[in-house]
Amino acid sequence: VTGREAGHRAGTPEPDPDALEVIERGAREQLEGWVPELADENELRQALERAFDYRGDVLITRKDGTQIEGYIFDRRPGSTLADSMVRLVPKNGAGKTSVFYTDIAALAFTGRDMAAGNSWEAWVRQYWERKAAGEKGISLQPEKLE
Amino acid sequence: MPVPVSQMWTVASYVLKQKLQGRKRYPLVLMLEPLFRCNLACAGCGKIQYPGHVLKMQLTPEECFRAVEECGAPTIAIPGGEPLLHPQIGEIVAGLVARKKYIYLCTNALLLKQKIDLFQPSKFLTFSVHVDGQREHHDFSVCLEGGYEKAVEGVREALRRGFRVTTNTTLFDGADPRSVREFFDEMMELGVEGMMLSPGYSYDKAPDQSHFLGRARTRRLFRAILSNRKENWRFNMSPLFLEFLMGKRDYPCTPWGMPTFNVFGWQRPCYLLQDGYADTFAELMQSTEWASYGTESGNPKCANCMVHSGYEASAVNDTFSSLRGFWDTVRATLSNRYPDPRALELLHEPVRPVHAFNPLVQIENHAPQETRV
Numbered sequence: 001v002t003g004r005e006a007g008h009r010a011g012t013p014e015p016d017p018d019a020l021e022v023i024e025r026g027a028r029e030q031l032e033g034w035v036p037e038l039a040d041e042n043e044l045r046q047a048l049e050r051a052f053d054y055r056g057d058v059l060i061t062r063k064d065g066t067q068i069e070g071y072i073f074d075r076r077p078g079s080t081l082a083d084s085m086v087r088l089v090p091k092n093g094a095g096k097t098s099v100f101y102t103d104i105a106a107l108a109f110t111g112r113d114m115a116a117g118n119s120w121e122a123w124v125r126q127y128w129e130r131k132a133a134g135e136k137g138i139s140l141q142p143e144k145l146e
Numbered sequence: 147m148p149v150p151v152s153q154m155w156t157v158a159s160y161v162l163k164q165k166l167q168g169r170k171r172y173p174l175v176l177m178l179e180p181l182f183r184c185n186l187a188c189a190g191c192g193k194i195q196y197p198g199h200v201l202k203m204q205l206t207p208e209e210c211f212r213a214v215e216e217c218g219a220p221t222i223a224i225p226g227g228e229p230l231l232h233p234q235i236g237e238i239v240a241g242l243v244a245r246k247k248y249i250y251l252c253t254n255a256l257l258l259k260q261k262i263d264l265f266q267p268s269k270f271l272t273f274s275v276h277v278d279g280q281r282e283h284h285d286f287s288v289c290l291e292g293g294y295e296k297a298v299e300g301v302r303e304a305l306r307r308g309f310r311v312t313t314n315t316t317l318f319d320g321a322d323p324r325s326v327r328e329f330f331d332e333m334m335e336l337g338v339e340g341m342m343l344s345p346g347y348s349y350d351k352a353p354d355q356s357h358f359l360g361r362a363r364t365r366r367l368f369r370a371i372l373s374n375r376k377e378n379w380r381f382n383m384s385p386l387f388l389e390f391l392m393g394k395r396d397y398p399c400t401p402w403g404m405p406t407f408n409v410f411g412w413q414r415p416c417y418l419l420q421d422g423y424a425d426t427f428a429e430l431m432q433s434t435e436w437a438s439y440g441t442e443s444g445n446p447k448c449a450n451c452m453v454h455s456g457y458e459a460s461a462v463n464d465t466f467s468s469l470r471g472f473w474d475t476v477r478a479t480l481s482n483r484y485p486d487p488r489a490l491e492l493l494h495e496p497v498r499p500v501h502a503f504n505p506l507v508q509i510e511n512h513a514p515q516e517t518r519v
Contacts, residue, residue, distance in 0.1 A: 017441050017449040018396075020360030052422075055195040071200050073410040074422045087423070089410075091199050096410075114195040123189030123289055140187040140289035145198045 032056060032116065034109045041081060047107055048075055048086055057091050057111025062103045069110060070097075077101075149340065149382060150269050153248050160220045161466045171402045171431060173219040174459045177417045179408035180205040180238060182227045185256055186288050192347075194227060201227075203409040207237045213407040214247060216427040223274070223404070225252040236264030243270045250274040252314060254288065255300030262303060272310040274342065275301050279315065280329045287318070301336055311338045312382045318346040319359045320499030323370035323492065330379050340382030343368075344454045345391070347418050360450050361441070365393035366492060373489030375482055383454070385478035386461035386471070391452060392484070399440025399448065403459020405430060415439045417455035419447055 031054050036047035051058045052075045059069045070090035078084040081102040089096055091111075123140060130138050157174075164172040181204040182194045194201070205213075214222060222242055229235050230253050242249050243266075252274045265271060277297050278287035284294040304311045313333050317326065333341055345364045359367075368391035381388060389395050401416035411423035412430040416439065424430035440456065441448050448456075464471040 018361050020450065021363045022360050023450040057197050057199075071197055073420075076422065089200060089203070091197070093199065111197055114197060115192075118187075118189055118191075118195065120190040127286070127289075136291070138291050139293075140189060142184060142187045143198075145183075145202055 028115065030113075030116075031109045032111075032113045036107055038104070038107065044081070044101060044104065045077065045084075048072075048101065048104075049077075051075075051107060051109070052086070054109060054113065055115040056109065056113045058088075059108045059110040060086075060088075060099055060104055061106040061108075062099065063105045064103075068097065068099065071111075148380065152269060156220050156246075156248065157462075158466070161462065165466060171436070173217050173402060173405050173427075174462055175221045175223050175404045176214060176217045176219040177404050177406040177455065178205075178210055178213060178222050178224050179226055179406060180210060180224065180229055180232045180235070181409065183231050184226060184228045184254075185231060186228070186254055186290060186293070188288050200409070204232055205238075205407075205409060207234050207241055210238050211241050211245070213412075213427070214242060214245060217405060217407070219247075219405075221248045221250070223250045223252060228254055228257070230257040230261050235261070239265055239271060243268050246270060248272075250312070252276060253300070254293070255297040256293070258300030259303045262300075262307060262309075265309070267308040267310075269310070272312055272339070273300075273304050274312045274314045275304075275338075277301075277313045277315060277329075277333070278317075279321065280325050280332065283322070283325060283329070287316075298336065301338060305337050312340050312342055313338055314342040314344070316344050316346050317367065317371075319363075320497055321367060322497050323367060326371050327376075327493075331376070334378050334380065340380040342382050342454070343371075343388075343391070345452050347451055347453045361452060364450070364452050365391070368392050369486070369489050370492035373484040373486035375484055377483070384458050384461040384465065384475075385482065386464055386475055387454060387458040389478060390457055390461055397457050397460035397464065398442045399451070399456040400459040400463060401436060401439045401456055402431060402434075403463070404455040406455075418451065418453060 029050065031050060036043065036050075038044045038047060051072050054072070057069055057071050059067060061067050068088070068090055069092075070088040072086050072088045073096075074087040076085050076087070082100060084101040085098045086101070087096060087098045127138055161172075161174070181201075182196055183201045183204075184191075184194050224235075224238075226232075229251055232238065235251075239249060239251060247270065249271050251271065253276065255273070255275045258273065258275070275297055276288075277294065278284045281294040284297065285291050301311050301313075315326075315329070330341060345359060345368070368388075372388055372392050386395065390397055399416075401419075404417055405427065406413040406417045407427075411425050412427055413423055414421045414430065414434050415436065419439065424433060437443060439445055439448055441451060451457075465475040466472065
């Protein structure tokens with residue numbers, strides 16, 4: 001599932017984009033810590049699609065028992081599990097690698113969701129609270145890298 | 147100081163060459179992201195939310211040069227992350243200048259004074275400094291009180307040393323058009339070569355947000371801002387793209403016009419959407435399902451996009467596709483005031499941001515003469 005298919009909500013007619021004042025988007029899913037059941041091919045494909053959208057590391061356990069943890073930056077779904085793959089940057093610093101869908105036994109959303117909680121609304125609320133408390137030089141700072 | 151004739155000629159001759167070769171899809175600007183790491187933490191940013199081990203990754207100069215050669219675009223924009231955090235950014239820029247590429251190094255300028263000795267003034271190098279509006283607006287937008295002052299200090303230092311400098315401004319929901327127009331005055335007074343503008347985009351992978359500017363609201367905002375222009379305002383952009391933002395013309399998206407290369411590879415399909423990566427530029431061009439993207443495709447992820455990375459290339463293509471397009475560009479360049487009484491009325495209308503608690507509308511520092519016809 002790519003591009004247009006991925007963006008469409010099934011059964012929902014799309015409004016004229018030029019007439020829209022505001023775009024409504026659903027809230028992000030809370031996926032951190034999730035361990036999806038991978039009972040069938042459909043569940044596996046859907047879970048990997050969510051893992052591709054996830055802004056944190058995931059842990060993949062292969063059917064041979066080996067594990068790899070890292071950030072999924074690409075997925076290439078094919079017509080069968082054998083010709084479908086995810087591509088990831090391992091957490092241990094090794095180079096980019098691929099895992100075929102057919103080799104995956106388990107998936108876990110182990111890393112922190114780096115996009116969670118950083119919304120504009122959260123900043124605005126925080127800003128006014130800190131301002132009201134008399135704070136000067138208010139800012140958000142990037143996290144220190146480990 | 148306007149855009150050098152040599153740059154205009156390079157871009158024009160490049161586009162004409164593509165046309166003569168019958169190339170339907172060609173890149174205009176390479177968006178080269180050498181790293182995602184940033185020294186700002188702008189709320190809602192959809193560009194840099196990655197685990198630490200990804201933020202530590204960076205392109206080598208050789209990887210940058212290879213991407214530039216593969217792509218072949220005459221212009222390179224270097225965004226990020228903050229490119230001045232890259233330890234070899236001086237080497238990367240020098241290598242691109244040696245290849246006679248026109249470079250826009252996009253920076254928040256927090257480190258510009260400190261790092262400016264890494265660079266030599268050149269017609270090929272422009273610092274494109276991120277300033278999102280007047281002081282309070284910019285500081286709030288980048289979540290850093292004092293950020294505007296540092297950016298302006300960087301601009302002044304770069305200009306003093308003879309560098310080309312533009313500003314780049316992203317306008318979000320709640321932008322006050324009167325304040326934006328005053329901001330244009332301030333930047334022109336500062337002496338920048340030109341200004342770049344774009345509406346914000348709702349990054350699909352951005353932090354959780356439920357509302358974004360739609361196209362109708364974006365057009366109204368830009369009509370208010372860009373009509374009744376002052377004579378001294380200079381924009382470093384296609385004049386037809388500015389007319390597109392004002393709602394005076396419509397274009398389909400050209401997602402391949404500004405391809406993106408970063409630590410993951412060649413990003414599909416464009417600078418904004420991340421629908422996967424290709425390993426080579428040729429693979430990106432050949433294997434991406436281009437018809438699935440752009441507002442006209444019906445893809446909801448593209449529904450509110452009017453961003454330069456998709457539509458400025460469409461405008462440039464229009465300029466060189468017909469005599470009409472060329473004439474429209476000449477007309478828009480020579481006659482660029484766009485008198486519009488209705489747009490002046492729009493300046494009076496209260497800003498009604500979708501986001502609650504938005505403090506920007508409470509800043510009341512616009513000049514009274516702006517409200518007169």
